[in-house]
Amino acid sequence: MIDGFMALYIFMLAAFTGYEIIGRVPVILHTPLMSGSNFVHGIVLVGAMVVLGEADTTLEKVIGFIGVFLAAGNAVGGYVVTARMLEMFRSGKDGRKESAE
């Protein structure tokens, strides 16, 4: 395990990063961003893979299988849905640019 204080430092810095990222996000991006961050915690997939990969007993394999299934669903579904939502901003983006110029 990562040494205690180092773990706390990583936790703190990552938490500030998260706060900073969301700081001044416009309302129109709330839903896509929620969906996007939902995709990002799909990284739980790699943990579930390791757990299943190291499972020995049947029970561990079953739980590990469920874990990988759920995590992959989180990652794939999260990506598809976010990409579809953001696709909607194509025309919007261009319109914004024109009006700004």
Next chain:
Amino acid sequence: MSGIDTQWLVKAAYFAAAFLFIVGLKRMSSPKTARGGILWAGVGMLVATLATFATPQMENFILMLAAMGLATVLAWWSGKRVAMTDMPQMVALYNGMGGGAAAAIGAVELLGDGEHALAFITLAVAGSIIGAVSFSGSLIAFAKLQGWMRKPLRFGGQQAVNLVVFLATLALGGLLISGEAGGHDLILLFFLAALLFGVLMTLPIGGADMPVVISLYNALTGLAVAFEGFVLDNAAMIIAGTVVGAAGTMLTQLMARAMNRPLSNVLFSAFGESGGGGGEISGSMKPVDAADAAVMMAYGEKVIVVPGYGLAVAQAQHRLWEFCQKLIERGVKVKFAIHPVAGRMPGHMNVLLAEAGVPYELIFDLDEINNEFPSADVALVVGANDVVNPMARTNPESPIYGMPILDADKAKNVVVIKRGQGTGFSGVENALFFNDNTRMLYGDAQDVAGKLLQALKGL
């Protein structure tokens, strides 16, 4: 390659993934770069996942690929197929899956024998509780938004029951941590208690508050992932989970603020319970037909459209925009007013209007447009209800009192397109519908928009 080298490769891949996630999220927080943002994050996910296969001493690859394949097909199919209007519940569903996965990791770690440091077990237990709560809570949120569960479920002493279940969960977790007791039964009981708490916590929350709740569960899943990341010594999970946990918490606060409701209020108060909580409303609802409404708007100078969830449900955004284009051709000024929580989630309505091709220049948010209502000839309310309820301004008794609303009632005329005479999602009567200058246009928003268009063409 030797074991050391592959381990290095996996770590390098996780580092790259963490970097790509942060850049991706950062880009997603600005409209100009948002579309590229998800690609960055997607590449990060791909890199991390592929590298994980190279982790030394792993087995069960067939099972792993089967689980991933099955989930990928199902999630891809459902994600592609779902209508834009149903996005919020899909986010809830996928989020719940992530929480469940974090809980599953915790379960396997707790099942494993061998001596572990106190911090290890504590984090595994904490991640399991949070993940399980997020899992069952998100599923309830999904069911509610999907319409499988229309009414918030409440009973006497509910908060006391919830508290007891919560404390029981903590106590069971404490037992696991202390190592005084163990075994499969205790672990099973512990997870059941956590899952039950997630269900109980979400049941009493009304549909109008669901977006905030989903956002909260999103943050919780991030935290659970981070905790289990510490347990597995997996830096990608720690960084991504923590960033999402913090970002999600911030986003939850922003949403709650947009609704002018403190988070504690959302979670612990019975919202929209009474339905009659707004007191008596005098007057009656006055119907109007589509032809008259179309004339009213065609000969006005300025029309402000207030879209709401009804528009989303009826998929009326395209037809409505066609109608508005005709109005614009006639020289009528048309603007769209979007309440921060119109639809089911903040920003949801902007996505729908963008889908229909409404240019951004015509879309305004609450602060920008509220002082324009008095100069509007017609406020066209399409399937919105609570967000235009003047009682939020005037009646301290009302459950939605204090929520910022669009002042549609201040327009010279108000036309409300609405399916029936029922109350909104919060279950509160709307005083706007009884105003003297309000006309009700009953029907499905798409049909009505079609009729309005027809009537306009006939002029």
